[in-house]
Amino acid sequence: MDAVVRASGLAKRFGGVVAVDGIGFEVSHGEIFGLVGPDGAGKTTLLRMLAGVMAPDAGAASIDGIDVVAAPERLRERISYMPQRFGLYEDLTVDENIRFYAELFEVPPAQRRERAARLLAASAMEPFRRRLAGQLSGGMKQKLGLTCALVHAPRVVLLDEPTTGVDPLSRREFWRILYALRSEGVTLLISTAYLDEAERCDRLALLQDGHLRFCESPAELRARMPGALVEVASTSPREVRAALAPLAGVRSVLLVGDGVHVHVDNAARVPQLEAALSERAIAFDAARVVMPTIEDLFVALLGPGAQAAA
Amino acid sequence: MKLRRVRAIALKELLQTWRDPRSLMMALLVPVMQMLLLGYGVNLDIQHVPVCTLDEEGSFFSQALLKRFQASRYFELVEALKRPGDIAGAMDQGRCRLALVVPADFSRTIAQTSHGTLQAIVDATDDNSAALATAYANAVIAGFSANVQAVAMQRQGLPVQPPALVVQSRVWFNEDLESRNFIIPGVVALVLALVGAQLTSLTIAREWERGTMELLVSTPVTPMELLVGKLAPYFVIGLLDAGICLAFALVWFEVPFRGAFTTLLVTTSLFLVVVLSMGYLVSVTIRSQVGASQIALLLTVMPISLLSGYAFPIDQMPAPIQAITYAIYARYYVTILKAVFLKGSGLAALALPVLALVAYAIALAWLAARAFRKRIE
Incomplete structure (x- = not known):
């Protein structure tokens, strides 16, 4: 080089x-x-x-x-x-x-x-x-x-x-x-x-x-982000965040345009997230694993508690 | 030093000055205003001093004396007072600056003792004109007194003796004894320093304030190119202003000009280098337009109007102040201007003040070139 x-x-x-x-x-x-x-x-x-x-x-x-x-x-x-x-x-x-x-x-x-x-x-x-x-x-x-x-x-x-x-x-x-x-x-x-x-x-x-x-x-930065990123589309993102943040395996919840990005330790957590939301009768469209954006990486790598995660 | 970069900066500076109404006014209007204002406003001559009279005798003799005052161009009899108590009021209200009191026994005392006394009361709030008015009044009275003596001697059949010593005075260089002729050449220095330092004091500060300096610093321009490129347009403007001032002095105020224009051009160029470098130095140091312009004002107008000798003669100042004037760069230029205008002196005769200007020009240009650092902090 x-x-x-x-x-x-x-x-x-x-x-x-x-x-x-x-x-x-x-x-x-x-x-x-x-x-x-x-x-x-x-x-x-x-x-x-x-x-x-x-x-x-x-x-x-x-x-x-x-x-x-x-x-x-x-x-x-x-x-x-x-x-x-x-x-x-x-x-x-x-x-x-x-x-x-x-x-x-x-x-x-x-x-x-x-x-x-x-x-x-x-x-x-x-x-x-x-x-x-x-x-x-x-x-x-x-x-x-x-x-x-x-x-x-x-x-x-x-x-x-x-x-x-x-x-x-x-x-x-x-x-x-x-x-x-x-x-x-x-x-x-x-x-x-x-x-x-x-x-x-x-x-x-x-x-x-x-x-x-x-x-x-x-790409390398993305690989540094352990676990998976789940996008939950919802019309009431703040309630979604409040409901999901305390769950086990959830590292961070970030408000994005029309929903939230939930950083979880494992993609297998998705059904648990959906269950938690249904239980509280919070309306949401879908919860699916997505590629993390740089903003997600930012929060994950530089946000509070990032050192521990990284 | 690359001429191309110098030219680019000079052109840019000219364009900016041309498009900025404030700078344009400073460059073109201020010289005209200053010339008119100072040419008319600062007049140290005393003429037509208003005089009040209190003639307690009221004789032909006393009236003859007062007529002498009326005939002098320095005095003007404005009011004949009736009572001594009126004098204070007339002075307080500014109706007169000199009051002449002729006592009731004026003629009789002179006849008996061949000595007479009259009282002159001067308003000395302005001590300079009071001193002049007193001197002129003494001269008028001395003239009258000599006349009276001559007449008396003639009557006694004695030959009239002229006074033993007579001063035949002839005034050189400013024959009309017009203070305007003395002042106007110096105003040129004041105008050039004011305009030159003001315009250049903005030039670097403006780049810092508008955020253009950071980019400028990242270009290959050298501090020397920046200095020359920035000062060149103001040098041209300064010469233009000097031309405006000269035209005003010669055509409008009809001040005599006996020197050579080349002497004026050389010394004016030197003076411009001094004031422009000073403005630039201030601009580099202060970095804010308002601050730099204030400091530039303080460094030019104040010392020049008070200590350069343009209106107030240096040799009449107290010794410590006189010593300070040697540090005032404008002192040398004012000396040169007066000599070139009124005496027609050439460069050889003016070697000392010219060398002082050269020293100042070199020192300040050197400081200005060194002061600018191509760094932001």
């Missing part, structure tokens, strides 16, 4: 608060590497340190063999970093923003025009080229941010929650662009608050309180 991004023992504290506490991992060429974890887990700090905009207190990191801590300036042309907060100029137009970043990276004008046209077409942004960035919707701003980030054809792209506040349609376009990048051999690190997006990553780093808890593919 040829690792493009290497991090070891990265640590950062702000005053008395430890934001990142000794995190290390490797990301290989052409991989989409996801950073997931609750707010305050250290995702943003980690990405800032990897992007060379924040100096770590301890640890080492390299991208493409270049030491991020010692020589961040040698790294700039190869990477692209898109901060969580919209970082473009709201009083410049879409085209002016793209041009500004292209000039800072010394992209030849012909290449800039070709790349900008391609990226704007891919994100359905062409009609807005002359609009001020401040007058774009949240989704369009993020797509412009991505366009600016990609205009110098970086080898490694670091994206900090790029799809937060973005409508579903734009998110799909966003991911189409990311997949296209991966197929071109670009390595992507992306933090996300959307767990359905985490499923799209090749590998995931689960962060909690500045620690790296797990670093595996979504």
Whole structure:
């Protein structure tokens, strides 16, 4: 495995608060590497340190063999970093923003025009080229941010929650662009608050309180979840949860859209669950074993009592 | 340093200034307003001081003296009072700033003793104009007194002796003794410092506040490119403002300009480097637009208006304050401006203040270039 991004023992504290506490991992060429974890887990700090905009207190990191801590300036042309907060100029137009970043990276004008046209077409942004960035919707701003980030054809792209506040349609376009990048051999690190997006990553780093808890593919993470996940569809999910949570063999009950996800130690528990609900005359449609989502994994692996379970 | 990146930043900065009404107003309107306000508002001349008279004698002689005051351009007789008790009221209400009291025995005392006394009461709430008014009043009375002596000697058949020493004074550089000619060149310094430091104080703070700095830091731009790219547009704006000020001084206020424009251009460029670097330094340090703009204001307008000597002569300040003025960068530029405008001095004659400006420019630009760190914390 040829690792493009290497991090070891990265640590950062702000005053008395430890934001990142000794995190290390490797990301290989052409991989989409996801950073997931609750707010305050250290995702943003980690990405800032990897992007060379924040100096770590301890640890080492390299991208493409270049030491991020010692020589961040040698790294700039190869990477692209898109901060969580919209970082473009709201009083410049879409085209002016793209041009500004292209000039800072010394992209030849012909290449800039070709790349900008391609990226704007891919994100359905062409009609807005002359609009001020401040007058774009949240989704369009993020797509412009991505366009600016990609205009110098970086080898490694670091994206900090790029799809937060973005409508579903734009998110799909966003991911189409990311997949296209991966197929071109670009390595992507992306933090996300959307767990359905985490499923799209090749590998995931689960962060909690500045620690790296797990670093595996979504499939491997699923295998870590012992027992089975039972989905119970019901119109009164809270009652279902109250009825099932105390039962033997039930590890956790998670409210989802139209029912609950019950984490049990064994798939054979399903009849017991159904019996318990019938006994209390709680209406439910069906109870069936399903594939756990990343959200389920999250609760199972990082939730209260997770250490004991894992 | 890559010229291309410098140009990209400079263009971006210009576009942002152009699209921000507040910055645009600061760049173009403030110089005009300041010139008009200070050109008209700060006038240290005393002319037409309102005078009240209390002529207790009411003779031809006493009236002749008071007419002398009326004839002087420094005084204007506004009111003849009847009783001594009226003087305080007239002064309190600001009807007059000088009151002349001619005693009832004025002519008689002079005839008997050849000495006369009259009382002048001055409103000294403004001590500077009070001192000037007293001096002018003494001059008027001395003139009258010399005249009276001459007439008396003539009557006794004696030859009229001119006073032994006569000062033939000739005023150089500001022949009209107009304080406006003295002040307006200095206003240029005030305007450039105000506008230059204000605009640049926002430039880095704005990037931090709007969240654009994080992205900027992740690009290959170097601190030096950022400094030059950010200051270049404001340098051009500063020169433009200097042009506006110069046009106002020469055309509107008709201040004489005897120097060379190249001297003015060179020294103004130096001064701009000083104030722009200072604004940039503040912006890098403070990181908030409001805070940076306040600090920039404190570093420019206050010391310049009080300590640069643009309106209040430095050699009349107490020694410790005079010592402080050497640290005020604008002092040197004001000295240069006045010399170039009124005396027509060239760079050679101004070597000392020019070198002081060069030293300031180098030091502040160096500090500004070093202050910015491509890191977020």
